[in-house]
Amino acid sequence: MKSGLEDVVAAETVLSDVDGKNGRLIVRGVSLDDLVAGSRYEDVLELLFDGFFAGAAPLAAQLGAARVEVFAHLASADAALLRLPPVEAMRALLARVGDGDDLASALRLVAAPAVFTAGLLRLKDGRAPLAPDPALSHAADTLRMVTGSMPSAQQVAALDRYLVTVADHGLNASTFAARVVASTQAGLTSSVLAALSALKGPLHGGAPGPVLDMLDAAGSPASAPAWLEGALANGERLMGFGHRVYRVRDPRADALKGAVRGLASSGAIDPARLALAEAVEAAALDLLKRKKPDRPLDTNVEFYTALLLEALGFPREAFTCVFAMGRVGGWIAHAREQALDGRLIRPMSIYVGPRADVAA
Numbered sequence: 001m002k003s004g005l006e007d008v009v010a011a012e013t014v015l016s017d018v019d020g021k022n023g024r025l026i027v028r029g030v031s032l033d034d035l036v037a038g039s040r041y042e043d044v045l046e047l048l049f050d051g052f053f054a055g056a057a058p059l060a061a062q063l064g065a066a067r068v069e070v071f072a073h074l075a076s077a078d079a080a081l082l083r084l085p086p087v088e089a090m091r092a093l094l095a096r097v098g099d100g101d102d103l104a105s106a107l108r109l110v111a112a113p114a115v116f117t118a119g120l121l122r123l124k125d126g127r128a129p130l131a132p133d134p135a136l137s138h139a140a141d142t143l144r145m146v147t148g149s150m151p152s153a154q155q156v157a158a159l160d161r162y163l164v165t166v167a168d169h170g171l172n173a174s175t176f177a178a179r180v181v182a183s184t185q186a187g188l189t190s191s192v193l194a195a196l197s198a199l200k201g202p203l204h205g206g207a208p209g210p211v212l213d214m215l216d217a218a219g220s221p222a223s224a225p226a227w228l229e230g231a232l233a234n235g236e237r238l239m240g241f242g243h244r245v246y247r248v249r250d251p252r253a254d255a256l257k258g259a260v261r262g263l264a265s266s267g268a269i270d271p272a273r274l275a276l277a278e279a280v281e282a283a284a285l286d287l288l289k290r291k292k293p294d295r296p297l298d299t300n301v302e303f304y305t306a307l308l309l310e311a312l313g314f315p316r317e318a319f320t321c322v323f324a325m326g327r328v329g330g331w332i333a334h335a336r337e338q339a340l341d342g343r344l345i346r347p348m349s350i351y352v353g354p355r356a357d358v359a360a
């Protein structure tokens with residue numbers, strides 16, 4: 001068997017293609033470069049949902065209405081829920097959104113991570129959640145609900161670029177979880193809950209918060225190489241590096257680095273923070289090349305995600321929630337594709353324990 005199902009093909013999809021050898025990502029026939037050039041998250045949703053739901057584009061107004069609809073669930077957030085980490089509190093609220101396999105149900109599930117995360121962050125700070133404004137784009141409204149002020153066009157473009165970049169990515173662990181659940185015909189909400197549970201681990205979507213912890217610990221460009229060497233010698237993984245499929249640089253890293261540079265040029269990112277990140281990246285790549293020569297390890301999507309989301313005002317403990325805001329579109333499209341065309345996913349295992357029928 002292949003440990004971790006590495007290289008195992010487990011689905012056919014029309015949704016996205018991850019070319020790990022050449023570092024390319026295609027979403028429904030569109031390259032990542034073309035996708036991030038000016039697309040809003042709503043545009044990518046239309047692309048992903050096309051053919052999977054009756055009634056579709058344009059989705060912006062329907063998504064705005066869905067944000068308004070799910071906002072009411074924040075009233076049920078009690079003290080016990082607010083003590084949970086944001087991603088777990090968001091998951092608990094998501095379970096209340098209701099189920100259905102139509103477009104309206106799907107859009108409520110897309111709206112929920114943004115509305116719940118923004119509301120929960122404010123409630124945790126003792127402030128009232130801000131109601132959604134359905135007239136705004138999804139990215140603009142999300143930033144407004146989190147920060148309490150209208151974002152600049154550049155901030156909106158940066159969040160759109162992030163959400164578009166992470167919207168779908170082949171059969172990653174969370175999408176596979178979504179497809180497994182969808183294959184039992186359990187419905188969209190259960191598929192999204194399973195996917196979110198898989199996403200939150202540090203080997204998948206839980207990495208960008210720890211990337212910032214790593215930058216903080218590395219301290220300065222001068223001290224970074226020694227700190228990284230020590231961390232690797234202690235058996236730690238360098239967060240934001242390595243990937244199961246990419247054997248070259250993750251193309252999403254550069255899509256996001258472009259947005260980070262844009263924010264830095266407008267003063268939204270401290271140049272010293274960017275210089276530290278670039279120094280840590282260079283030192284980590286050099287170190288990984290020397291210490292892990294058999295495994296090509298390069299920068300993945302999470303490294304510049306961390307800087308981008310920090311600059312947009314998201315607290316690091318909520319980064320996984322923001323990842324879910326984007327990836328939820330892909331989860332839903334994959335769940336629909338699986339439920340409509342696929343069979344029950346039920347692989348085999350090899351039993352390696354003792355056998356009662358074999359005499360000692």
Ligand code: ACO
Nearest residue numbers: 202203204205207237238239240241242243244295300302
């Ligand atoms: N730092 C140090 N060593 C690493 C790293 C890393 N970031 N990534 C892989 N390695 C090493 C492993 O220690 C192992 O070395 P060994 O054979 O000497 O023991 C070798 O590379 C292979 O590692 P695996 O765990 O088998 O590789 P896998 O494909 O399972 O891992 C993963 C992929 C989980 C992303 C890994 O690279 C990692 O842990 N990265 C850090 C966490 C991270 O950035 N996660 C976000 C991924 S992107 C996403 O999910 C959206």
